[in-house]
Amino acid sequence: MSIVKTITPAPPMEAEFASSRYRMIMAARFTVGGFAREWGHCHLLANYLARYVSANEGDPERHATLLSTFINELLEVIFRNHAVEGQIELIFRRRGRHVILQITLPVTEQNRVFYRMAVQIVNQPDLKSWYRARLEDPADGEDTMLGLLELAAVYACSLTISEPPGQDRLSLFLELPEVDDMGEV
Amino acid sequence: MPVALNMRLTGNEEQEVTLTGTLRPFVADEMASVRSSLEQAARTTRGTLCVNLKRLKYMNNVAFLELNRFVRWVAHTRPGLRVKFVISSVIPWAVRKFQVIAELYPFVTIEVYDKAFYPIQQVIEDDDFMNVLRTQQKIIWEHEREKLAWHGLRPGLRIADICCGLGDFAILLQSDFRPEYLIGVDHSKPFLRYAWQLVSDFGLENIEYQYGDAAALLLPDNSFDFVSCRLSLQVFHEPDHIVNELYRICRPGGRIYLTNEMMSGVTGYPNEEVIRHGYIRFLELCRRVGMDLDIGLKTRTILHEVGLEDIKICLLGITNMNTAPHDFARVVESWLRTAKQMAATANAEPELYEDVSAGLTAHIEAITRDNGFAMWPIFAGSGRKPFRIS
Numbered sequence: 001m002s003i004v005k006t007i008t009p010a011p012p013m014e015a016e017f018a019s020s021r022y023r024m025i026m027a028a029r030f031t032v033g034g035f036a037r038e039w040g041h042c043h044l045l046a047n048y049l050a051r052y053v054s055a056n057e058g059d060p061e062r063h064a065t066l067l068s069t070f071i072n073e074l075l076e077v078i079f080r081n082h083a084v085e086g087q088i089e090l091i092f093r094r095r096g097r098h099v100i101l102q103i104t105l106p107v108t109e110q111n112r113v114f115y116r117m118a119v120q121i122v123n124q125p126d127l128k129s130w131y132r133a134r135l136e137d138p139a140d141g142e143d144t145m146l147g148l149l150e151l152a153a154v155y156a157c158s159l160t161i162s163e164p165p166g167q168d169r170l171s172l173f174l175e176l177p178e179v180d181d182m183g184e185v
Numbered sequence: 186m187p188v189a190l191n192m193r194l195t196g197n198e199e200q201e202v203t204l205t206g207t208l209r210p211f212v213a214d215e216m217a218s219v220r221s222s223l224e225q226a227a228r229t230t231r232g233t234l235c236v237n238l239k240r241l242k243y244m245n246n247v248a249f250l251e252l253n254r255f256v257r258w259v260a261h262t263r264p265g266l267r268v269k270f271v272i273s274s275v276i277p278w279a280v281r282k283f284q285v286i287a288e289l290y291p292f293v294t295i296e297v298y299d300k301a302f303y304p305i306q307q308v309i310e311d312d313d314f315m316n317v318l319r320t321q322q323k324i325i326w327e328h329e330r331e332k333l334a335w336h337g338l339r340p341g342l343r344i345a346d347i348c349c350g351l352g353d354f355a356i357l358l359q360s361d362f363r364p365e366y367l368i369g370v371d372h373s374k375p376f377l378r379y380a381w382q383l384v385s386d387f388g389l390e391n392i393e394y395q396y397g398d399a400a401a402l403l404l405p406d407n408s409f410d411f412v413s414c415r416l417s418l419q420v421f422h423e424p425d426h427i428v429n430e431l432y433r434i435c436r437p438g439g440r441i442y443l444t445n446e447m448m449s450g451v452t453g454y455p456n457e458e459v460i461r462h463g464y465i466r467f468l469e470l471c472r473r474v475g476m477d478l479d480i481g482l483k484t485r486t487i488l489h490e491v492g493l494e495d496i497k498i499c500l501l502g503i504t505n506m507n508t509a510p511h512d513f514a515r516v517v518e519s520w521l522r523t524a525k526q527m528a529a530t531a532n533a534e535p536e537l538y539e540d541v542s543a544g545l546t547a548h549i550e551a552i553t554r555d556n557g558f559a560m561w562p563i564f565a566g567s568g569r570k571p572f573r574i575s
Contacts, residue, residue, distance in 0.1 A: 062275070062277055062396050072209065
């Protein structure tokens with residue numbers, strides 16, 4: 001799997017992200033085929049990207065350990081739900097103490113339905129109660145989504161989706177919670 | 186999924202299963218051995234099953250859900266058994282994650298073990314004490330810098346400074362020893378913030394700081410040329426755990442460097458008897474809160490027992506004649522304030538603190554008096570990690 005890193009913003013930028021409130025951190029691009037060849041890529045990539053994003057923090061290692069947890073959970077979901085060909089793009093931006101991760105990936109219709117449902121569930125009111133109920137009485141087939149739900153219910157991440165019309169791609173935006181320079185939420 | 190699994194019986198009523206490393210499986214089936222060990226331990230435990238996760242650095246939701254399933258299995262199969270997840274505040278994701286399970290199941294508790302491991306942390310994070318630590322560092326450095334080369338420190342090394350405090354040592358090393366890379370680890374966030382600001386102000390890029398537990402470091406094995414731990418072993422209940430970690434992260438051929446105080450050797454004149462008695466009583470007080478400030482004499486034994494060779498020991502003999510008396514006196518004044526706080530923490534009888542106060546006050550008088558003499562012995566020791574374990 002090869003990764004291309006870009007330090008400058010990768011066009012086209014969402015209008016909102018062009019605002020000066022957002023600061024580009026890094027972008028990475030890789031093929032679905034290379035990524036999906038091995039489950040271990042999620043772990044390796046999450047750690048690598050988290051370390052890069054955390055480079056200037058007071059405690060970069062601890063900050064990276066926390067970010068890796070979030071990035072890995074998202075990558076694991078992507079690993080299980082993507083179209084067979086195309087490229088995956090990740091863009092990390094910063095707004096104050098928040099890191100926002102945009103991931104754009106090729107999807108099938110089935111994948112699209114999955115992500116729409118995930119975003120819908122994550123944004124429901126009283127998510128915490130819903131998440132606890134799933135832990136107490138897990139239903140079949142929900143496990144692959146629970147990772148994302150945990151990010152929202154336990155760590156207060158937010159998840160949104162953007163679907164450009166007429167494309168077999170979609171973007172997920174994971175806004176990570178405010179994390180201080182020591183890696184504390 | 187490079188996870189290490191360890192089980193041990195910690196008493197008739199208690200068993201412990203330890204998971205360390207990374208637990209990010211693709212499917213729950215990959216955790217079969219972990220699950221089976223947990224169930225086996227649960228079947229044979231009468232009181233509390235401890236699941237020790239304090240050095241589990243990464244865990245995904247698949248693994249977490251499997252642990253959740255195990256807890257539900259306990260609820261149905263072993264009613265009455267208590268489950269305790271032991272986690273560390275150093276792992277940033279852990280407390281929130283497991284708090285949810287503890288809230289769901291009344292028989293599950295969470296223990297953030299390193300909260301209890303650092304008994305005097307709040308005392309030493311006080312602003313005044315931080316200033317005194319800087320003064321103390323300045324005093325010691327003048328005596329220590331000339332000994333460090335003898336202990337094997339030279340330019341270009343990868344250094345880990347464990348229990349780095351305010352990070353002054355890292356900065357001071359830059360001019361004389363120009364490390365290739367230095368990481369300082371401490372369990373105090375205020376200290377680390379100060380240290381990080383210092384590094385930013387100096388524009389140093391070869392220094393990093395990490396919030397960490399000295400007894401369960403997240404640094405890799407065999408990865409540093411020089412591992413230092415200065416005036417810190419003495420404040421821990423179980424210094425052996427820390428020394429084992431220093432050994433683990435030191436590369437074969439690298440050196441471990443310790444400095445330790447010997448408070449029973451602190452003396453001065455006049456009033457030498459009052460001073461000696463005061464420090465003996467101070468040691469007694471320190472032991473009540475789990476600190477051994479007389480560990481200096483044991484430095485050689487500590488280095489030997491962990492398996493080091495080529496052991497070197499020297500004395501940093503700080504006196505009021507080779508150190509600015511005003512600075513020296515400030516340090517002892519801070520000990521006096523700390524002793525008062527410790528006496529309150531330990532609920533010590535008033536006579537104990539009175540003896541300490543009399544002794545340390547007499548020491549300050551000896552330090553500042555024109556013709557007085559006062560000393561503060563610190564042992565600096567180092568040893569080399571062998572290439573082969575004998």
